[in-house]
Every structure is written in structure tokens, then in C-alpha cells.
Amino acid sequence: MRDRFLWIGCLAYAALFTGLGALKYGAHRNLVDFGIFAQTAASAFGCFCNPIEGNHWAFHFSPILYVVGAMVAAVHSPLTLVALQAIAGAAVAPPIYALVLRSSGDAGIARLGALTVWLYPPLAGLIFGDFHENGFAPAAVAWTLYAFDAGSLAATLFGCAIVLAIKEDQAIFLAIAGALGARWFRGTPRGRVAAGIAVASALTCVAYFALIAPHAGANWQPSRFYAWSGADARSLLSGIPARLGFLLLAFVPLLFVPLISPAIALAVAPLAEVLFSRMPTTFTMGTHYAGAWIGYVLVAFAFALRRIPQARRRAVLGACIALCAVEFLVADPLHPGLNLRRVEARDVALDRFLHTLPAGAGVATQEEAYTHLALSDPNARLLPEFPSVPASACFILLDRDFPDSARLQEYGGAVAGLVNERRYVLVTRSGGILLYRRAGRCT
Numbered sequence: 372m373r374d375r376f377l378w379i380g381c382l383a384y385a386a387l388f389t390g391l392g393a394l395k396y397g398a399h400r401n402l403v404d405f406g407i408f409a410q411t412a413a414s415a416f417g418c419f420c421n422p423i424e425g426n427h428w429a430f431h432f433s434p435i436l437y438v439v440g441a442m443v444a445a446v447h448s449p450l451t452l453v454a455l456q457a458i459a460g461a462a463v464a465p466p467i468y469a470l471v472l473r474s475s476g477d478a479g480i481a482r483l484g485a486l487t488v489w490l491y492p493p494l495a496g497l498i499f500g501d502f503h504e505n506g507f508a509p510a511a512v513a514w515t516l517y518a519f520d521a522g523s524l525a526a527t528l529f530g531c532a533i534v535l536a537i538k539e540d541q542a543i544f545l546a547i548a549g550a551l552g553a554r555w556f557r558g559t560p561r562g563r564v565a566a567g568i569a570v571a572s573a574l575t576c577v578a579y580f581a582l583i584a585p586h587a588g589a590n591w592q593p594s595r596f597y598a599w600s601g602a603d604a605r606s607l608l609s610g611i612p613a614r615l616g617f618l619l620l621a622f623v624p625l626l627f628v629p630l631i632s633p634a635i636a637l638a639v640a641p642l643a644e645v646l647f648s649r650m651p652t653t654f655t656m657g658t659h660y661a662g663a664w665i666g667y668v669l670v671a672f673a674f675a676l677r678r679i680p681q682a683r684r685r686a687v688l689g690a691c692i693a694l695c696a697v698e699f700l701v702a703d704p705l706h707p708g709l710n711l712r713r714v715e716a717r718d719v720a721l722d723r724f725l726h727t728l729p730a731g732a733g734v735a736t737q738e739e740a741y742t743h744l745a746l747s748d749p750n751a752r753l754l755p756e757f758p759s760v761p762a763s764a765c766f767i768l769l770d771r772d773f774p775d776s777a778r779l780q781e782y783g784g785a786v787a788g789l790v791n792e793r794r795y796v797l798v799t800r801s802g803g804i805l806l807y808r809r810a811g812r813c814t
Contacts, residue, residue, distance in 0.1 A: 415440025496704025
């Protein structure tokens, strides 16, 4: 993989999405997850926690965040998170390039394979979304399966360790992949390695759910996606078009090519995880949930190209590239109209005001401020989601220059009630920014 095109493309992809992420951050368009993961990474070598979740181990098995924490400690900037996720997105292309090159022997066709990856809309939507450990999964999965296909067992085991460190659901997927690999390659060294991977992945899964999560005060939030009620079941038919639409957005840009390879079996469990949810968030492009399945689908795509005659591969890949471009035009997962705009006076004013707050202030606020406080203030948190939940933070910060803020709309009325009852008093006002302090002693 010494092709300059490949590595210049990776550099350009990482730079592009770092730049787009910086624009999004500057315009205060990041949402809750960005703040949660910024605080967790910043505290990786301490409590490994944030005020919203508490101990992150209670929610997810994500040792990969220790690596992120080290990077954040070295370069203490929210854009470190943006850049790391952009680099992870760019890193998906090289193993797909190599898999295509191995079967075709044609660098031109391999380049088209890499270009398809860089233009694949679901991957772009994942990388442009808020930072999340899932952003590392496609690259880790693709490199691991590439190493396995190449017969590099040491690299395969190293890749598996990285995949297992990303999130608990990857342990489930890798256990299934290992079991399938053991069956497909039984009686060979690769088959035995695959069997070992299946066992190690299953043990990791059991260790997390039986030991680590309960010890941390288990609160495995994804379970809410599968808490099907009778009403949910009755509305299932009305949700089928959305699920079918999701599958079309995932496979049309790839001309459904992955489906002709047995390797698509590796993607069944990750796709089921998002499709069997009762909430559409998991099968909406542009969210971090796509990280669960993208790596497996793209590897199946690379393997499936081997089943297409050499003379047709260039045309197939050209069509995929065109369809990726069309999908960006008709269903852009970056949602640029919502997430990309120039930095306005209200953005500058809010950031300037946030810099005047005391270090470590216990501030409850809306998304726009929380995501910009998170990395430097371990006590920053969101306003409660429901008006019935009492506020307990020392300070409450509202910025009415962001009237579309979800938390401002949900809790703004409750704050007015707290002020009327003199439980919080206004201490500072700057334009639409209001800072309230809890009455009485507060630390």
C-alpha cells in the first residue's frame, strides 16, 4: 500500500472532516454526546466519568477512550476529538483498497474502491456527527478483517483487541464473526484463530455485563431501544418504510454488491442491532449508530468485488461513486443546512461569556454552552430534560439568542418558575445570556 493516491486521499479526507467539524463546533451545532465524551476523555485517568452518566463504565465498555484521553491531555482542545474521528474515518479506505488490489492486481481499480469508501455517505455522516467511540469501529473492523484475509494472525489479534476496546456491542459482533470464521476455515490455523477470537469476544461480553457494569452501577441505556411495548409493536408496520429507507441508503450507493458475498453474514448482527430498535434514531443516517455496521458492510463489498468479472469491476465501482454523489444530493447525512453556517455574533458572545465563568463552576445549561464547557469544566452539565425534575446546580446559564435549543425550550419555563420562587437569582446578564445562582450556600 505505497500508492501516493491512497495516502494523499486519506490526508485530504481527514483534513476535510476536521475542518468541517471545526466549523460545526464554532457554530455551536454539537449535541449532548460531544460534551459527554469530552468530559469522559478528559477524566480518563481519574473518575472516567461525566455529570450526566456518572461513571462511564456503567453505560459502555470503552477502554479506547483511555487512548483518546491521552491525546486530549497532550493537546487540550475539543478539536482533538474532531480530528481523531476524522482520521479514523480516513483510515477505513486503506484496508478496502488492499482487499480490492489483492483480488484484481489493478491499482486503478483499488483506487476506485478507496474513493467509494471516502464518498460513502453513511461513513461521512458518522464521522461528521458528534464524537463517539463508535467512530473508531469501521476502521478497526476493516483493518482486522484485512489482516485475517492476509493471513497475518498477529495483526488480526491486535486488531481484535482494538475492536473489543471500542464498545460492548462490538464484542457480540466479533464473537459471531469469530464463530463464522471458525466454521468457514475449520481445520486451518486461521480457523483456530477465529475460534479463539470468538471465545475471547464472548468472555469480554460476559465480563462487562456480569462484572464491570454491575460494579459501576449498571445503567445500560441502549436497553431502552429494545423495550418493546404493545403500542410499539402495533406501530411497527408504520415504521417499516423508514427501516427500508435506511437499508436503501446503506446499500444503493454500493449497488447492493455486498449482498453477493458470504461475508455479508458478518454484517447481519450489527444491522439487526439498529433495525430492531423501537426508536428511529438508530436507523437514521448521520448518527453514531452507523459505526456498528459500516466496517462489516464495506469489507463485504470488497470481498464481493472478487465475484464480479475483472472487466466489469471498474464500471461497477464507477457506478457506486456516482450513486454516492447522488445520495449526498438527495439525502445528505451531514445535514449541512442545519449543521454548517458561518460563525455569528451570538456564537462569539457566548464563547466570550463562558470564558468569564469561574473554573470548575457547577453550571447547568443548554447544549450550545455545555459542549463548549465540557472539556475544561468537569462540573458542567445539561439542564434537566423534564420541567418536573428540580435543578440542583450552583448556576444556571441560559442563552436566549439560541431560541431553538431543545433544553432551553424544555426547561426554560421551569427556570422562570425557580426565579419567581427566589430559589435562583440573576447575577449576570449579557444580551440574551442570563446567569442565575442558587439562593443560599452553594459550592
